Amino acid sequence: MKAIVYTKYGPPDVLQLKEVERPTPKENEVLVKIHAASLNAYDWHLLTADIFLVRLMGGGLLKPKNTLLGADIAGRVEVVGRNVKQFRPGDEVFGDIAAWGNGGFAEYVSVPENALALKPANLSFEEAAAVPMAAVTALQGLRDQGQIQPGQKVLINGASGGVGTFALQIAKSFGAEVTAVCSTRNLDTARSLGADHVIDYTQEDFTQNGQQYNLILAVNGYHPISAYKRALTPQGIYVMAGGSTTQIFQAMLLGPWMSKNGGKKMGNVSAKQNQKDLVFMKELLEAGKVVPVIDRRYPLSETAEAFRYLGEGHARGKVVISIN
Numbered sequence: 001m002k003a004i005v006y007t008k009y010g011p012p013d014v015l016q017l018k019e020v021e022r023p024t025p026k027e028n029e030v031l032v033k034i035h036a037a038s039l040n041a042y043d044w045h046l047l048t049a050d051i052f053l054v055r056l057m058g059g060g061l062l063k064p065k066n067t068l069l070g071a072d073i074a075g076r077v078e079v080v081g082r083n084v085k086q087f088r089p090g091d092e093v094f095g096d097i098a099a100w101g102n103g104g105f106a107e108y109v110s111v112p113e114n115a116l117a118l119k120p121a122n123l124s125f126e127e128a129a130a131v132p133m134a135a136v137t138a139l140q141g142l143r144d145q146g147q148i149q150p151g152q153k154v155l156i157n158g159a160s161g162g163v164g165t166f167a168l169q170i171a172k173s174f175g176a177e178v179t180a181v182c183s184t185r186n187l188d189t190a191r192s193l194g195a196d197h198v199i200d201y202t203q204e205d206f207t208q209n210g211q212q213y214n215l216i217l218a219v220n221g222y223h224p225i226s227a228y229k230r231a232l233t234p235q236g237i238y239v240m241a242g243g244s245t246t247q248i249f250q251a252m253l254l255g256p257w258m259s260k261n262g263g264k265k266m267g268n269v270s271a272k273q274n275q276k277d278l279v280f281m282k283e284l285l286e287a288g289k290v291v292p293v294i295d296r297r298y299p300l301s302e303t304a305e306a307f308r309y310l311g312e313g314h315a316r317g318k319v320v321i322s323i324n
């Protein structure tokens with residue numbers, strides 16, 4: 001089968017389209033013919049090892065241990081192992097396979113059945129592949145860490161990228177009053193996705209305007225953690241999902257200490273793939289409450305080009321690879 005392979009860390013130029021052996025499903029596994037995959041910042045970190053932790057946390061110190069990339073997939077079940085209970089050949093599925101060794105930028109992958117859920121019936125393969133990692137991160141950040149409630153004032157900083165476009169819509173589906181922070185060119189998209197208020201970060205610093213929010217999800221960009229704290233109501237919650245390295249380290253190192261005295265909570269989300277949340281997203285998508293936003297689509301042979309675009313840091317929604 002064809003797959004995107006990398007044998008050294010580096011820029012997208014190190015990605016090669018190669019013939020590799022097609023996987024054979026084990027007893028509890030499902031062989032999926034992949035129709036589409038999507039890119040995440042996670043793939044970028046594995047490719048470039050721009051964060052040194054990637055090398056320490058199993059990526060391989062000098063070169064990648066696992067030569068395949070691609071976490072988010074959508075496709076059709078081709079073969080099932082004999083202990084598989086939930087799926088049959090022909091089923092259309094989607095999922096995040098990061099915990100099972102990646103390999104989404106390829107024609108086939110074999111993964112345990114609990115990595116997958118049935119694809120939302122109203123979505124194309126491309127749309128479904130855009131969902132898993134970004135949407136589940138947004139869901140777990142808002143619902144589990146953020147304890148989102150109807151009527152709350154929720155601000156999403158970085159509302160126009162992969163995670164942000166889902167976060168905005170998921171927060172609306174929980175009945176929140178949502179403020180989306182993005183740049184000028186994305187204000188209309190944010191409004192069309194349901195934002196009640198939009199703030200153009202090139203014109204206004206939301207941490208300086210005196211407004212306070214019950215929940216802030218920080219997805220992109222940077223503000224000092226003290227500024228985020230100032231923009232929270234007295235019992236407000238801050239959840240860092242991503243953004244600049246400084247933003248990430250401040251939340252992880254200073255957050256627990258700043259939350260010690262009760263009142264405002266300064267935390268972060270580290271998303272954990274699970275089938276229940278994938279099914280939760282499937283239901284929101286089928287109900288039309290959330291719509292995947294796809295910026296660009298590339299064929300498998302142009303995966304490197306797709307990474308170059310993602311690496312610029314200004315994707316509007318998701319970048320998708322169409323396969324088969």
Ligand SMILES: NC(=O)c1ccc[n+]([C@@H]2O[C@H](COP(=O)([O-])OP(=O)(O)OC[C@H]3O[C@@H](n4cnc5c(N)ncnc54)[C@H](OP(=O)(O)O)[C@@H]3O)[C@@H](O)[C@H]2O)c1
Nearest residue numbers: 041137158160161162163183221242243269270271314315
């Ligand atoms: N915690 C977790 O488990 C988890 C899971 C997935 C992702 N993440 C992290 O979440 C972050 C976002 O991921 P993503 O997939 O959404 O990335 P992405 O799609 O690449 O984000 C691109 C978007 O970010 C916006 N942006 C850039 N600079 C900004 C700024 N200063 N302020 C506000 N928005 C800005 C861009 O809009 P403009 O063009 O308008 O600037 C663009 O729409 C990454 O750091 C990623 O590592 C964390």
